[in-house]
Each structure stands twice: as structure tokens, then as C-alpha cells.
Amino acid sequence: xxxxxxxxxxxxxxxxxxxxxxxxxxxxxxxxxxxxxxxxxxxxxxxxxxxxxxxxxxxxxxxxxxxxxxxxxxxxxxxxxxxxxxxxxxxxxxxxxxxxxxxxxxxxxxxxxxxxxxxxxxxxxxxxxxxxxxxxxxxxxxxxxxxxxxxxxxxxxxxxxxxxxxxxxxxxxxxxxxxxxxxxxxxxxxxxxxxxxxxxxxxxxxxxxxxxxxxxxxxxxxxxxxxxxxxxxxxxxxxxxxxxxxxxxxxxxxxxxxxxxxxxxxxxxxxxxxxxxxxxxxxxxxxxxxxxxxxxxxxxxxxxxxxxxxxxxxxxxxxxxxxxxxxxxxxxxxxxxxxxxxx
Numbered sequence: 001x002x003x004x005x006x007x008x009x010x011x012x013x014x015x016x017x018x019x020x021x022x023x024x025x026x027x028x029x030x031x032x033x034x035x036x037x038x039x040x041x042x043x044x045x046x047x048x049x050x051x052x053x054x055x056x057x058x059x060x061x062x063x064x065x066x067x068x069x070x071x072x073x074x075x076x077x078x079x080x081x082x083x084x085x086x087x088x089x090x091x092x093x094x095x096x097x098x099x100x101x102x103x104x105x106x107x108x109x110x111x112x113x114x115x116x117x118x119x120x121x122x123x124x125x126x127x128x129x130x131x132x133x134x135x136x137x138x139x140x141x142x143x144x145x146x147x148x149x150x151x152x153x154x155x156x157x158x159x160x161x162x163x164x165x166x167x168x169x170x171x172x173x174x175x176x177x178x179x180x181x182x183x184x185x186x187x188x189x190x191x192x193x194x195x196x197x198x199x200x201x202x203x204x205x206x207x208x209x210x211x212x213x214x215x216x217x218x219x220x221x222x223x224x225x226x227x228x229x230x231x232x233x234x235x236x237x238x239x240x241x242x243x244x245x246x247x248x249x250x251x252x253x254x255x256x257x258x259x260x261x262x263x264x265x266x267x268x269x270x271x272x273x274x275x276x277x278x279x280x281x282x283x284x285x286x287x288x289x290x291x292x293x294x295x296x297x298x299x300x301x302x303x304x305x306x307x308x309x310x311x312x313x314x315x316x317x318x319x320x321x322x323x324x325x326x327x328x329x330x331x332x333x334x335x336x337x338x339x340x341x342x343x
Contacts, residue, residue: 009305010036010062012279014070014258016291020046022057025293030061033300036314037068039289040126042080048124051081055125068174073117074131076147086120087334089113090341092133092160096150098341099160109340110150110160114167114175116337119328121173128174130222132164134211136184144189154207158214165218171328174317177215178222179260181237181247182208190225190266194236201230205250212251219317220256223247223283225266235281236266239274244282256313258285263295271295276302284310 015035017026020043038058045051059067071080076091095113099106110132117129134157135141137149150160165175185208186195197204212221223238237243238259247253259278267274271288278286284307288299306314 008034009311010034010064010067011300011303012036012285012306012310013275013299013303014039014068014285014287015296016041016289017044017054017058018291018293020044020050021054022061027061029293029296029300030058031063033296034062036285036306037070037128039070039130039287040080041072041289041291043291045080048085051126052124059125068128069126070128070130070176071121071126072130073121074133074148075113075117078148081120087116087330089116089337091147092150093137093147094341096137096156096160099156100151103156105340105343107159107163109337110163111167111170112333112337112340114164115170115328116167116330116333117164118168118171118173119330119333122171122328123330127172128176128220129168130176130178131168132161132175132177132215132218133179134158134161134177134215135179135182136208136211138184140187141184142186142189142195144191145183145186149184154210155214157211161211161215161218165215169321172321174220174321175218176220176222176258177212177218179224179226180212180221180253180257181224181228181243181251182212183224183226184208186224186226190236190260191264192266194266194268195226196229197226198229204228204230209246209251212247212253216251216253216255217320218255219313219320220258221247221253222287223257223259223278225260225264238283239267239277239281241281248282254313254316256285256310256317257283258287259283261287261289262299263288263290270298272298272302275299279303284313
């Protein structure tokens with residue numbers, strides 16, 4: 001087991017695990033490697049008690065009670081926790097459509113959805129939600145985003161993303177806005193291929209970037225594996241210094257940047273090369289999701305400890321959460337969300 005209070009900082013990576021509990025090999029590897037945190041998927045989920053036990057075990061092996069544990073829980077079809085143990089939640093587009101009819105009702109619903117998700121996660125010991133999505137829903141948007149996007153209007157999307165993030169914060173859960181600087185114009189699924197977005201810079205700035213400018217106070221952001229030819233004709237944003245510079249200096253995002261999963265087919269290098277490239281480009285963290293031990297063993301040696309800047313941004317994210325926590329009753333929060341959706 002990793003020693004509590006170890007002198008060195010954890011490595012700048014979030015890792016997955018293979019199953020519903022840790023093997024001896026995983027325990028030894030995670031203790032020796034000391035990743036910053038972990039991400040869970042459906043393969044890691046059976047019951048509330050089991051998920052809570054797995055989260056606690058992951059933190060024990062790295063010797064840090066505050067090691068972040070992430071999960072994709074947007075609502076709609078991207079939800080690792082679902083019935084019968086957890087409620088089924090609406091996709092972002094349903095909330096966006098409501099907001100297009102009644103902005104106040106849509107805003108309240110986005111925040112209520114965040115509160116329900118936050119309440120679900122917090123009781124399990126999961127403290128980072130890979131949500132909300134601030135990509136735009138355009139005519140060309142690939143189905144991999146589809147109804148995960150709120151709307152086409154960047155102002156509305158940014159507002160609803162902020163509301164969902166605020167709901168997560170109410171429950172003490174950190175939000176990750178995705179997929180900066182915008183996946184909505186992609187006509188390919190970056191899990192399977194490298195999308196190429198050819199819109200000019202002014203168009204991107206007025207649309208896709210606009211949503212993220214509004215949502216730039218959300219403490220973490222996930223960087224897209226998409227090429228934006230107006231910025232870098234060769235490299236996707238996650239491994240492009242030029243794109244990271246635009247995210248930092250033009251969009252004005254100063255939170256934690258985590259690359260999307262380096263195992264996605266959009267990236268062409270080896271896993272170790274992809275991990276190193278995301279960090280060299282300026283991401284604070286890299287992300288590997290499969291939980292396959294051989295892959296993690298390949299990646300770990302190239303991932304350094306957190307930089308000073310990344311460490312400071314993580315601290316800034318904890319400050320965003322604040323100290324006050326609202327009392328939550330998941331059933332009551334869910335009932336409120338359902339009333340808002342059907343009003």
C-alpha cells in the first residue's frame with residue numbers, strides 16, 4: 001500500500017480498473033504508480049455498496065483520501081449508474097428544448113439534474129462527474145454527441161452547463177465540462193477516427209468557443225481529440241500546443257485540463273506516446289480508461305508527477321466546491337426534477 005503523506009506528488013494521470021474489485025496485481029501496481037485518481041465504468045458497477053467499497057479501496061491503495069474518482073454520468077445514454085439502483089435521467093437535449101421554451105424552467109431543470117447526479121455520486125464516494133457537455137448541437141453534429149448536447153445557441157449551452165455544474169457543486173461533486181474547445185462540428189466519432197473541423201477561426205469563436213467562454217469557471221475541462229484546422233492543421237487539440245494556448249489564452253479557461261481517453265482511435269501514436277504528447281501539449285492530466293494492465297504498465301513510466309501549475313489548478317478546483325453542503329434526499333431531488341420536466 002502507498003504510504004500516507006508520501007513526499008512526491010502523484011502522477012498526472014487518471015486510470016481505470018478492470019472489474020468490480022481490485023486484483024492483487026492492481027493493488028500493487030496502483031500503490032507503486034500512484035496515479036492522481038481513477039475513473040469508473042459500467043464494468044466496475046454492480047450495486048451501491050459494491051461501488052462505495054471499490055471507491056474506498058482505490059483510495060486506500062494510493063494512500064490519499066482525496067484521490068479523485070471520476071465517472072461519466074451525464075444523464076441520457078451516457079450514464080454508468082442506472083436502474084434499478086439509480087434513477088434514469090434525461091439527456092441534455094431534453095433540458096435544452098425545455099430551456100428554449102422557458103429559460104427559467106430550463107435553467108432550474110439543469111441545476112436539478114446536476115443535484116440529482118451529485119447526490120447519487122456523493123453517497124458512493126465518487127467526487128468528480130464527467131459532465132456537463134458544452135458542445136453545440138448543429139446540423140452536422142455526429143450522433144456520438146447528438147442528444148448529449150443541450151442546444152445550438154452557445155449562450156444557452158454555456159448557461160445550462162453552468163447550471164448543471166452548480167447542481168453538482170451543491171452536492172460536493174466536481175464538474176468536468178467537455179469537450180473543449182468544442183466537439184459539435186465533428187462529423188466523426190473520435191472513439192473510432194480523428195475528426196477534422198474546418199470552420200474558420202471567427203466562426204469557431206462566435207459559436208463553439210462561445211459556450212466554453214461562458215462555462216470557463218467550471219473547475220475541470222476535458223480536451224477533445226479533434227483537429228481544428230484554423231489553429232493546427234496536423235494535430236488534434238489534446239496534443240496540440242497551439243490549441244491548448246487558444247483554450248488558455250483566448251477562451252480564457254484556467255482550470256484543470258484533462259485529455260480525453262488516450263486509448264481512443266483518434267490518436268495515432270502508441271499509448272505511451274499519446275500520454276506523453278497530451279502532457280507536453282499543456283494538459284494538466286492524461287486519461288487512460290480501459291483498465292488493461294499491460295496498457296497501464298506501458299503508459300506509467302512516461303507520466304511524470306503533477307506540475308506546480310496542475311497542482312495549483314486542482315487546489316483551485318477544490319476551492320470552487322467550497323465548504324457548505326446542502327442536505328440531500330435523492331428521492332426528493334429526483335421528484336423535483338421530474339416535476340420540472342413535466343410542468
